[in-house]
Amino acid sequence: MASSAFSQWRQRHNLFDDKSRYLDRFGLVLTLTVLLLALLSLLDIFGQYRHPGTLWGGLLLEIVSAGLLLVALMASGTRRGWLRFFAIFSIVVIVIDLSQILYFVTHTESSAENNEVLHRTPPVAPAIFSFLMFVAVLLRVFRHKEVQLATLLGSLTAFLMIPMTFFYVFLMVDVVAGPFFPHYEPSQDFMYFSLTNVTTVGSELVPATDLARLLTSTSALVGQLFLITFVAMIVGLMSSRLSFSRALREGPEPSQES
Template identity: 30%
Template structure:
């Protein structure tokens, strides 16, 4: 039985320098690194902690957009966003000398919210272009699922900082948002932290629903196609928009 071979990188991808196309193994590792850093490092009141977490988050977003074949314009915008965020964190270190900063002086970082929310969609769109499912496709589906939890953790933190009432009824460590997001999307629900406002409850329930729908439909479909596919290491894929767009420019 003949199987499709993996096509070489297109000229457009080489022109754009996008050698990370479909490297969803790296994306998954970086998303896991984001989850670990956000779970262990409290960024509220700690500039060093904020710098470390933002560095990992920014790197994950940069690699994920390239692996997903995003347009070069989108990648450039995100690159500028990451650089400006890291520069602002370094600037905060200069006057403080790395000393602790009062908790109220560091507000929730809404700068990552939109990219974090859009990233699972970008990854999923690229995975649907894979005509033959392979290992990288499965890893991409898992990375997109975990990225939903990261995006909601960012959303929870911003809701807490921008509304009058606290998300959990009282101020908590920033590590709690990621913990709560993971227990919500997995529907574990330990009950040690509970959303107390109407907006907070809406956000939490929407994550549970979206996460389960994504898991039992998209991820399950990818995994089943991978298990039934004729060639696990082969793939014939639709060229990315970045390739066609950059080649034409």
């Protein structure tokens, strides 16, 4: 009886719904992720100093990241109740940041001295959205029982979310804990560094502090662990599928008469 009650509670509070009509539609999520990565690799969205232009650009990035998170949650089969929760959470975060921008625009002098004091805004909300998206997509991919196109698309999406999440983390460290690199670098250089670091290609950029070096090593390690786990999962699913197909072709073994 206790087991039945626990099963009912678990089903009622389960985060995912495997019967969602948007389930496993990772093609759209992957396309939007690639476009966002390309945008962040080409444009200096955050700028060196905090001013209305960079603040509005950061807010636009928050809105895009929140929308991408909701699309990823839908493709991951997240239940409607949790979708509403994350949607409300995203709206609250965006409204708070919007109020801060309006206060900054209306109460701050646009002098060069003031801009130098106010460094670029740390992208806390996009970092949270990217991490939640990575977790949701990864949990859905690991629930697959066989290798499908959605398995590959979802895995690629989750992998691309690693450099994007660390890109935001690197920028936050640059703002909060001091310069991440020895000299000022535009935000697109942070994305370039994050992409090359996760893929272990390497770049000419070098982290300047102990914390920056620790995060750099962590991002490379997470990327490699993801690839190892992904390959092992694909091989395991394909081996199980081949064994099952072989058993169906051969049929049941004939019983031996004693």
